[in-house]
Amino acid sequence: MIIARIHVTLKQSVLDPQGTAVTKSLHALGYQEVSDVRIGKFLEVKVDTTDKAQANERITEMCEKLLANTVIETYEFELVEA
């Protein structure tokens, strides 16, 4: 069993209105030291295999096809044996 820990984040050039809203909320709560918030997704995908090289290839495909919108998002992942 392998677990892929995947981070999907907006590209730096893409506006993040959700992050801006959270920044404003944190300021309103008195956390003036916060200068920026970016919000992305974190996915844990459990895969029934022990072949790390194959898992790497398949997870990359899943990210490209479904998990990330590569027009506006980037992804990175690490594989952990469980």
Next chain:
Amino acid sequence: MIIARIHVTLKQSVLDPQGTAVTKSLHALGYQEVSDVRIGKFLEVKVDTTDKAQANERITEMCEKLLANTVIETYEFELVEA
């Protein structure tokens, strides 16, 4: 400048319908080896300070008050100097 990399995930005991939907979509795309998907949030919070101990305390407060719903979610974070 310190960047807090925060993971907010649903507690194990809480159902994750979004994760279930993604699991089904991956199966439909032919990725039968996927046995489970859990989806959480990933936040990068930039803080204007150099005091790591203080940042640690303040980020914990932000998570408790705003960033995570501690009834159903857990959070963990690491601080990176930028």
